[in-house]
Amino acid sequence: MDELDDWREAWHAQPVRDPTAWLAKARRRARLDDVRAVVSLLIGVTGYAALAVAPAPTPLRALGAAGLTLVLGLSAYALWLHRGALRAAGASTEAYAAWIAARARARLRYYAVFRVVSAVWLVGVALPVLVWVEVAEVFEHYGDFLSGVAIGATPLVVAGFWLLRREQRRAEDELREAEALLAP
Amino acid sequence: MEPIERVLKAYGPALSRVASSYERSPAGRDELLQDIVLALWKAWPSFRGECSERAFVLRIAHNRGLTHAWRRPPPHEPLDEVPAAGEAPDQLVAASEQRVQLLEAVHALPLKHREVVLLLLEDLSHAEIAQVLGISENNVAVRLTRARAALRSAMNPGGA
Numbered sequence: 001m002d003e004l005d006d007w008r009e010a011w012h013a014q015p016v017r018d019p020t021a022w023l024a025k026a027r028r029r030a031r032l033d034d035v036r037a038v039v040s041l042l043i044g045v046t047g048y049a050a051l052a053v054a055p056a057p058t059p060l061r062a063l064g065a066a067g068l069t070l071v072l073g074l075s076a077y078a079l080w081l082h083r084g085a086l087r088a089a090g091a092s093t094e095a096y097a098a099w100i101a102a103r104a105r106a107r108l109r110y111y112a113v114f115r116v117v118s119a120v121w122l123v124g125v126a127l128p129v130l131v132w133v134e135v136a137e138v139f140e141h142y143g144d145f146l147s148g149v150a151i152g153a154t155p156l157v158v159a160g161f162w163l164l165r166r167e168q169r170r171a172e173d174e175l176r177e178a179e180a181l182l183a184p
Numbered sequence: 185m186e187p188i189e190r191v192l193k194a195y196g197p198a199l200s201r202v203a204s205s206y207e208r209s210p211a212g213r214d215e216l217l218q219d220i221v222l223a224l225w226k227a228w229p230s231f232r233g234e235c236s237e238r239a240f241v242l243r244i245a246h247n248r249g250l251t252h253a254w255r256r257p258p259p260h261e262p263l264d265e266v267p268a269a270g271e272a273p274d275q276l277v278a279a280s281e282q283r284v285q286l287l288e289a290v291h292a293l294p295l296k297h298r299e300v301v302l303l304l305l306e307d308l309s310h311a312e313i314a315q316v317l318g319i320s321e322n323n324v325a326v327r328l329t330r331a332r333a334a335l336r337s338a339m340n341p342g343g344a
Contacts, residue, residue: 003336004304010286011305016200017214019221020192026222089244090227092318093299096247100254170255177254181296 037079044072097181104175111168118157125154188228192221195241198306199224202242205290205302206249212256220248239315242306246299246316253295289338297331304328 047068051061081103088099128135185193192199203217223244231240290298303313310328314321 004332006282007286007335007339008305008307010282011201012197014201014204014283014287016197017203017217019196019199019217020189022218022221023189023192023225025218026225029222030225086226086230089223089247090230090240091247092243093246093250093316094318096243097250100251174254177250177295180294181250 037075040075044068044075094182097178101175101178101182104171104178107171108168108175111164111171114160114164118160121157122154188225191224191228191237191241195238198238198242199245201306202245202249202302204287205298206253207256208291212252216249216252219252220245223248235315236312238308239312242303242308243316246302250295250299285339289335292338293331293334297327297334300324300327301331301335304331 047064051065051068084099084103088096091099199220200213200217203213203220207213207216224241227244231237235243290301293301299317300313303316308316310321310324313324313328317324319327
């Protein structure tokens with residue numbers, strides 16, 4: 001018996017688990033994903049309907065519509081990524097690694113854009129604060145609303161930066177590993 | 185019986201072995217195996233027979249395994265081996281040692297070599313390995329030569 005037969009014998013003698021036991025759990029998880037997608041869609045459509053039947057548009061409603069559009073856009077992007085993930089799951093290992101590398105690059109681009117947009121946002125918030133004495137009269141009507149948005153969103157942007165560092169490291173690791181696998 | 189149940193019954197042991205080659209801890213192995221079952225459940229309707237059923241199942245398992253390995257750096261802990269049923273005590277020790285040694289050696293291989301060795305150990309032909317990995321049969325042969333040498337050296341660190 002040669003070494004390969006020895007290895008095969010030892011390999012096949014490993015104790016194994018029966019994965020059919022997790023089939024019910026997989027079904028539940030898949031169903032939960034479907035329910036989550038439908039609920040997100042319903043919330044989005046209901047929100048749009050509420051804005052559509054509302055009387056005269058106000059800045060708050062316009063902001064709400066912009067927020068909903070952003071959420072729906074992100075949901076659509078997530079669905080598109082999910083579709084890609086489904087296709088890639090059954091692809092060959094090389095094709096899968098190429099997809100992982102492309103996804104990691106797209107994520108790194110997305111994080112770079114987020115960083116620029118966040119920096120612009122922070123500057124945009126800081127400027128009116130710095131020259132508030134001059135602009136207070138202009139923004140008098142929306143002063144409370146704008147300061148609420150600024151105070152509420154700034155910590156979120158800072159938290160986003162912190163979370164981003166971790167996600168960026170993860171994306172960089174994935175890209176490095178996938179490229180190592182694809183290297184000739 | 186649903187098609188997915190039949191597939192899991194047929195390839196369950198192979199899927200379990202793939203999970204054990206990408207994850208050292210028993211809890212992590214179970215988690216990875218669950219991920220593989222979920223990925224298989226979702227991807228199965230898209231199987232159009234462009235490769236063999238076994239190749240498709242192993243593609244999904246290896247792809248999940250790769251993602252798992254990339255996201256979690258392997259912990260430096262000894263492998264937790266459960267004895268197989270029906271082994272006599274003296275055979276049990278020797279067989280268990282050999283299994284652990286092989287699994288340790290497989291874990292020590294770079295991912296590129298590990299996946300090709302695993303498929304070889306699962307009795308796949310060169311053509312089937314090429315289908316799973318998406319590379320030519322010549323490329324499979326080259327990788328296998330390097331991977332077997334790496335496994336041999338990992339199994340016999342003294343060069344015996």
